[in-house]
Amino acid sequence: MIKIDYKKCCWKDGKCSSCGCGGACVGCVEACPVQALERKKKLEYHKEKCISCGACVEACKHKAISMI
Numbered sequence: 474m475i476k477i478d479y480k481k482c483c484w485k486d487g488k489c490s491s492c493g494c495g496g497a498c499v500g501c502v503e504a505c506p507v508q509a510l511e512r513k514k515k516l517e518y519h520k521e522k523c524i525s526c527g528a529c530v531e532a533c534k535h536k537a538i539s540m541i
């Protein structure tokens with residue numbers, strides 16, 4: 474299981490809140506092997522799909538995700 478710190482995550486209201494990602498935060502969603510993360514209005518976590526691999530934690534440049 475992971476925990477998302479929405480204060481640190483740059484994806485807000487369906488877009489990158491301008492942190493230098495160039496408008497599309499490439500990171501956790503692309504790293505997840507089982508599509509457990511999805512960028513909607515905010516970053517959504519489908520915990521039933523998560524296999525706790527930790528790839529998203531490594532991939533997030535804002536350190537917004539941690540394992541719990």
Ligand code: SF4
Nearest residue numbers: 482483498500501533
């Ligand atoms: S990589 Fe980090 S900042 Fe980007 S959407 Fe994922 S949690 Fe948010």
Ligand code: SF4
Nearest residue numbers: 505523524526527529
């Ligand atoms: S821990 Fe692995 S499976 Fe779970 S959301 Fe992160 S990348 Fe996806």
